[in-house]
Amino acid sequence: MRNSSISTARKLCIRLMKALCLLSTAVTCGVALFLIGYVLVKGVPNVTWELLSTKPSYLEGAIGILPDILNTVYIIVATLLIVLPLGVGAAIYLTEYARNKRLAAVIEYAAETLSGIPSIIFGLVGMLLFANTFGSCLLAGALTLVIMNLPTVMRTAQESLKTVPVSLREGAFGLGAGKWRVVRTVVLPGCVDGVVTGCILSAGRILGESAALLFTAGFAHTLNGFFTGLGSPGATLTVALYLYAKEPGPGGAEASFAIAAILMALTLCINFAAALVGRYFKKRSAL
Amino acid sequence: MRKRQQLGETVIHGIFLLLGLITVGCVLLITVYLVLSGIPAIRRIGLFDFLLGDTWASTAASPSFGILPFILTSVYGTAGAILFGVPVGFLTAVYLAKLAPPRVKAVAEGAVSLLAGVPSVVYGLVGMLVLAPGVRKLFHVPDGSSLLSAIVVLAVMILPSIIKVSVTALEAVPPEYEDASLALGAAPVETYFRVSVPAARSGIAAAVVLGVGRAIGEAMAVMMVSGNVPNMPSLFQSVRFLTTAVASEMAYSSGLQRQALFSIALVLYLFVLLINAALNFFLKRDKEG
Numbered sequence: 001m002r003n004s005s006i007s008t009a010r011k012l013c014i015r016l017m018k019a020l021c022l023l024s025t026a027v028t029c030g031v032a033l034f035l036i037g038y039v040l041v042k043g044v045p046n047v048t049w050e051l052l053s054t055k056p057s058y059l060e061g062a063i064g065i066l067p068d069i070l071n072t073v074y075i076i077v078a079t080l081l082i083v084l085p086l087g088v089g090a091a092i093y094l095t096e097y098a099r100n101k102r103l104a105a106v107i108e109y110a111a112e113t114l115s116g117i118p119s120i121i122f123g124l125v126g127m128l129l130f131a132n133t134f135g136s137c138l139l140a141g142a143l144t145l146v147i148m149n150l151p152t153v154m155r156t157a158q159e160s161l162k163t164v165p166v167s168l169r170e171g172a173f174g175l176g177a178g179k180w181r182v183v184r185t186v187v188l189p190g191c192v193d194g195v196v197t198g199c200i201l202s203a204g205r206i207l208g209e210s211a212a213l214l215f216t217a218g219f220a221h222t223l224n225g226f227f228t229g230l231g232s233p234g235a236t237l238t239v240a241l242y243l244y245a246k247e248p249g250p251g252g253a254e255a256s257f258a259i260a261a262i263l264m265a266l267t268l269c270i271n272f273a274a275a276l277v278g279r280y281f282k283k284r285s286a287l
Numbered sequence: 288m289r290k291r292q293q294l295g296e297t298v299i300h301g302i303f304l305l306l307g308l309i310t311v312g313c314v315l316l317i318t319v320y321l322v323l324s325g326i327p328a329i330r331r332i333g334l335f336d337f338l339l340g341d342t343w344a345s346t347a348a349s350p351s352f353g354i355l356p357f358i359l360t361s362v363y364g365t366a367g368a369i370l371f372g373v374p375v376g377f378l379t380a381v382y383l384a385k386l387a388p389p390r391v392k393a394v395a396e397g398a399v400s401l402l403a404g405v406p407s408v409v410y411g412l413v414g415m416l417v418l419a420p421g422v423r424k425l426f427h428v429p430d431g432s433s434l435l436s437a438i439v440v441l442a443v444m445i446l447p448s449i450i451k452v453s454v455t456a457l458e459a460v461p462p463e464y465e466d467a468s469l470a471l472g473a474a475p476v477e478t479y480f481r482v483s484v485p486a487a488r489s490g491i492a493a494a495v496v497l498g499v500g501r502a503i504g505e506a507m508a509v510m511m512v513s514g515n516v517p518n519m520p521s522l523f524q525s526v527r528f529l530t531t532a533v534a535s536e537m538a539y540s541s542g543l544q545r546q547a548l549f550s551i552a553l554v555l556y557l558f559v560l561l562i563n564a565a566l567n568f569f570l571k572r573d574k575e576g
Binding site for chain 1: 292296300303304306307308309313314316317320324374375376379381382383386394395399400401404407408409410412415416417443450477480500503504505506507511530534537538552555556562563567
C-alpha cells in the first residue's frame with residue numbers, strides 16, 4: 001500500500017501557494033492602510049475651520065476651500081438631477097418595453113462601451129460639445145459627468161428592476177391596468193433601492209473625478225450660489241487639489257493634503273453608506 | 288377614451304425608447320466628434336509621421352508631431368502595471384474567494400473598496416510626495432518622477448478592479464467541481480489552483496483586460512508622477528503617456544497643435560475600443576462557458 005500522506009514536495013508547494021496568497025492580500029490591505037493613514041496624518045492637522053469656511057485671498061496669501069466644497073456639491077446635485085431620469089428611463093425601457101432583442105443588445109453594448117471610456121476623453125468631448133458652445137462652467141462639467149455616469153445609474157436601476165417579481169406586474173395587468181400605469185405604480189417603486197445605490201456610486205465617482213472636469217468646469221475659486229455657480233466656472237475639490245499640488249505656492253502643499261484628507265473621509269463615508277444601503281435593501285427584500 | 292389611452296401609451300413608449308437610445312447616441316456622438324476633430328491633423332502631418340515619428344516638439348519653431356513616444360509609454364506603462372498588479376490581484380482574489388475566514392474577508396474587501404474609491408488625484412499626490420522621492424533615493428537617479436513611479440501607481444490603481452472581478456468569477460465556480468477534486472484526494476489549495484482557477488479563467492481574463500483598460504485610460508495620477516516630458520520610454524526617465532499628452536497641453540494649445548492633441552485622443556480611443564471588444568469577448572465566453 002502506498003503511503004497515504006502526501007509527498008513533501010506537494011506539501012511544500014501547497015504551503016508556498018498559501019503563503020503567496022496571504023502575502024498578496026497583506027500587500028493589498030497594507031497599501032490601502034498606508035494610503036489612508038498617510039493622507040489622514042498629513043492632512044487632518046491642516047483641516048482648519050478657516051480653511052473650510054473662507055475663499056482664497058491673494059491679498060492675505062490665505063487659502064480657503066469653501067468655494068471648492070460648494071462647487072463639488074453643486075456639480076453632484078446637478079449631475080444626479082439630470083442623470084437619474086435618463087438612466088432610470090433607459091433601464092425601464094430595457095426591462096419593460098424592449099421587444100426588439102437586437103436593439104436591446106445594441107443599447108447594452110453602448111452602455112458597456114461608455115463605461116470603458118477614460119475620463120480624459122469624456123473631458124475632451126465635453127469641452128468640444130458643451131464648454132465650447134456655452135463656455136466652461138459647472139453646468140458643462142455636470143453634463144459631461146452625466147454622460148459618464150449614465151451606464152452606472154442604468155446598470156444599478158436595471159438590476160433592481162429585475163428583482164421586481166413578474167407576478168406583481170401580471171397581477172396589475174390582470175386588474176386592467178395599462179402599461180404606463182403598471183410601470184408607474186408597480187415597477188418604479190420597486191427600483192428605489194437601485195436608484196439609491198446608483199446615486200451613491202455616482203456621487204462617489206463625481207467626487208473623485210478630475211480629468212473630465214479640468215477642461216469643462218474650469219478652475220476658478222469664486223464663491224457663488226447654486227444657479228450662478230452652475231453658470232460660471234469653478235473648481236471642484238479634486239481639481240483644486242491638483243492645482244494646489246502642481247503649483248505649490250505658500251500653503252499649497254498643506255491645502256492639497258487637507259483636501260486629500262477630506263476626500264478620503266468622504267470616500268470612506270460613501271463606501272460605508274453603499275454597504276449599509278445594500279444590506280438594508282437585501283434584508284428588506286428577504287422579508 | 289380607448290383610443291386616447293392607446294395614444295398615451297404609444298407616446299410613453301416612445302419617450303422610454305428615446306431615453307434608452309441616449310446611451311447609443313452618446314457613444315455615436317463621442318465617436319463622431321473624436322473622428323471629425325482627430326482626422327485633420329493626421330491628414331496634415333501624415334499618418335506615418337504622426338504614429339511612428341519619434342519626436343514631439345509641438346511648440347518648437349519647426350514643430351514636429353510624432354506620438355510614438357506616447358504610444359510606447361502607454362503600452363509599456365500598462366504592461367508594467369499588469370506585470371505587478373495582476374499577480375498580486377489574482378492571488379488576493381484566490382485568497383479572498385476561497386481561503387479567507389469570513390471576518391478577514393470582510394475587512395480585506397473593505398480595503399479593496401476603499402482603494403477603488405480613492406480619487407486618482409489622491410493617488411497622484413501620494414505618488415508625487417512619497418513614491419517619486421523614494422524611487423530617487425532607492426535607485427540613485429536624479430529625478431524620481433519616472434515611468435517606474437507611474438507603473439507602481441497604476442499597478443495599485445488597477446488592483447481593485449482585478450480583485451473584484453476575479454473574486455466574482457471564482458465564487459461562481461460550481462462547488463461540485465471542487466468537491467469532485469477534493470474527493471479524488473487533492474488538497475484544498477491544489478483544488479483552488481488546478482480546478483477553480485481554470486474554471487473561472489474567462490472571468491479572470493476579463494478582470495485582466497479591465498485592468499488594462501483602467502491603466503491605459505488613467506490621466507491625472509500618471510500626470511503627477513511621471514514627470515511629463517515627451518521622452519522615449521525608459522524606466523528611470525521622465526515620460527509622457529497618451530492621456531497626459533492630451534491633458535498637459537490642452538489648456539494653452541492652438542492651431543495644428545490643438546488638432547494634433549485631438550488626434551492623440553482619437554488614437555487613445557481606438558485603443559480603448561479594442562480593449563472593450565476584448566473585454567466583451569471574455570465576458571460573453573464566461574456567460575456561455
